[in-house]
Amino acid sequence: MRPRILMISSEVESLARTGGLGDVVDALSLALAERGAQVMVVTPLYGVTRLPRATHRWPGEVVVRWGWGPADVRHGGVVELETSRFDSGGSRRVCLLDDPGLFGRAGIYGDAAGAFGDNDLRFAVMSRGALEIAARAWDGGPDVIHAHDWHATFAVLYAKLVMGEHWANKPVVFTIHNLAFQGVLDDGALDRLHLPRVAYVPEILRHEGNVNLMKGATALADRITTVSPTYAREILTPEFGFGLDLHLRAHQSKLVGIINGIDETLFDPRTDVALAAQYDLAGAGLGRAECKDTLAAEVGLDAGAGPLFGAVSRLTWQKGIDLLIPLLGDIVERGGRVLLVGQGDADIEAELAAAARRFPGRVAVRIAFDPPLSRRVYSGVDFFFVPSRFEPCGLTQMYAMRYGAIPIVTDVGGLHDTVEPITSERGTGRGTGTRTGTGLVAPWADVEALKKVTLAAFDLHADGPAMAAARASAMRKSFSWAAPAADYAALYRSVT
Numbered sequence: 001m002r003p004r005i006l007m008i009s010s011e012v013e014s015l016a017r018t019g020g021l022g023d024v025v026d027a028l029s030l031a032l033a034e035r036g037a038q039v040m041v042v043t044p045l046y047g048v049t050r051l052p053r054a055t056h057r058w059p060g061e062v063v064v065r066w067g068w069g070p071a072d073v074r075h076g077g078v079v080e081l082e083t084s085r086f087d088s089g090g091s092r093r094v095c096l097l098d099d100p101g102l103f104g105r106a107g108i109y110g111d112a113a114g115a116f117g118d119n120d121l122r123f124a125v126m127s128r129g130a131l132e133i134a135a136r137a138w139d140g141g142p143d144v145i146h147a148h149d150w151h152a153t154f155a156v157l158y159a160k161l162v163m164g165e166h167w168a169n170k171p172v173v174f175t176i177h178n179l180a181f182q183g184v185l186d187d188g189a190l191d192r193l194h195l196p197r198v199a200y201v202p203e204i205l206r207h208e209g210n211v212n213l214m215k216g217a218t219a220l221a222d223r224i225t226t227v228s229p230t231y232a233r234e235i236l237t238p239e240f241g242f243g244l245d246l247h248l249r250a251h252q253s254k255l256v257g258i259i260n261g262i263d264e265t266l267f268d269p270r271t272d273v274a275l276a277a278q279y280d281l282a283g284a285g286l287g288r289a290e291c292k293d294t295l296a297a298e299v300g301l302d303a304g305a306g307p308l309f310g311a312v313s314r315l316t317w318q319k320g321i322d323l324l325i326p327l328l329g330d331i332v333e334r335g336g337r338v339l340l341v342g343q344g345d346a347d348i349e350a351e352l353a354a355a356a357r358r359f360p361g362r363v364a365v366r367i368a369f370d371p372p373l374s375r376r377v378y379s380g381v382d383f384f385f386v387p388s389r390f391e392p393c394g395l396t397q398m399y400a401m402r403y404g405a406i407p408i409v410t411d412v413g414g415l416h417d418t419v420e421p422i423t424s425e426r427g428t429g430r431g432t433g434t435r436t437g438t439g440l441v442a443p444w445a446d447v448e449a450l451k452k453v454t455l456a457a458f459d460l461h462a463d464g465p466a467m468a469a470a471r472a473s474a475m476r477k478s479f480s481w482a483a484p485a486a487d488y489a490a491l492y493r494s495v496t
């Protein structure tokens with residue numbers, strides 16, 4: 001049997017994304033199709049979506065119900081990309097729901113004026129629309145519904161609660177990419193958004209006096225997954241559970257952590273045209289030296305022999321980039337340089353910009369979401385910071401390792417699961433090659449702990465053979481989607 005999987009996500013890489021969710025939905029759907037599944041991904045057609053040239057529009061409209069009233073429906077169009085087909089017989093289709101009134105705007109979740117005020121309605125329509133689209137595409141609908149993050153929680157709720165027995169019997173997998181965003185609405189949302197009041201109970205939708213969509217979807221889904229085994233354990237604790245730890249513990253038996261992969265074809269230093277030089281493991285010493293010099297010049301950093309540190313990140317509390325600011329003086333004093341790339345919270349952006357002004361030529365900041373520059377960072381820095389306070393999986397540390405940068409991470413979530421600590425023993429001596437591991441790991445996210453590993457990075461950098469060995473271990477690691485996709489396929493089998 002070739003299972004028909006419907007994936008629903010607010011972000012899909014190459015079309016529209018702000019972070020790792022888009023990368024994962026794109027790469028996972030392709031990996032599943034490569035293994036033989038029939039996958040359909042549904043996402044909105046935003047004003048900012050970059051459509052490829054070859055698309056076609058479905059004839060007619062899909063009618064999407066979003067409220068209880070007879071007139072509470074929207075009429076959307078469907079734009080479909082070219083299907084990706086695989087030798088296995090599997091295929092992946094991508095359908096975009098076109099409702100310009102809701103999605104034809106200059107942002108995914110908000111624009112220059114802030115978050116959109118109607119995101120609940122927008123993603124309710126995305127979710128319900130996805131079910132309608134799949135029902136039109138496939139006789140009998142999908143075999144499995146796989147919904148991602150709070151935006152797609154509506155698909156779980158509508159299928160299980162309001163669309164009748166046919167949909168209520170469909171197996172649902174719900175993936176948590178980030179428990180910090182739960183979709184918390186006032187109870188008026190129930191009547192507005194076609195959610196039944198009978199489900200407004202503490203076991204399902206009610207949480208601390210509000211509607212909590214993440215709670216409802218995790219309560220009703222047949223399986224809950226999250227994006228690393230360590231994060232799956234962490235979210236059961238008060239420290240990382242964002243108020244839902246007790247609820248998730250009650251559903252622990254259906255929770256599993258499956259580590260994300262990365263698209264190793266898209267992210268490959270041997271072929272990446274964004275880089276100043278392409279290189280493989282054997283040529284990494286020379287190739288990366290050229291990438292480093294070119295990158296420093298590109299962002300206005302002084303040339304120099306000291307280590308270059310970098311980060312590419314959404315600038316939010318989660319990511320801990322603010323914790324690096326007190327370290328900049330120490331790094332510069334020891335002859336290091338730093339490049340930070342990202343965008344997000346206005347106050348973190350301003351702090352970083354101010355830090356760059358304090359250390360001209362030594363600290364550079366680019367407030368941007370710039371994928372080609374990100375790749376030049378992975379290929380050009382010696383050390384790549386991911387100092388997260390929590391991290392469901394994290395992808396940049398894997399991209400960095402693949403490009404031969406040594407990650408400096410905190411010991412949380414997917415960082416714990418993907419970075420092997422480099423033994424920190426000093427004086428291993430040149431050429432002894434006794435150090436193992438792929439990155440430097442701080443036990444937790446605070447300035448002191450990060451300072452300690454940053455100083456260890458200077459030691460490592462000064463030991464050429466040890467540095468080369470660490471780089472080789474990092475580049476040799478495989479983060480392919482093959483194993484995780486097999487885990488998802490087994491999970492789908494277990495519910496169908």
Ligand code: GLC
Binds near residue numbers: 021024178260395
């Ligand atoms: C979210 C998480 C990140 C994860 C990504 C993809 O952005 O914060 O840790 O890697 O989703 O699953």
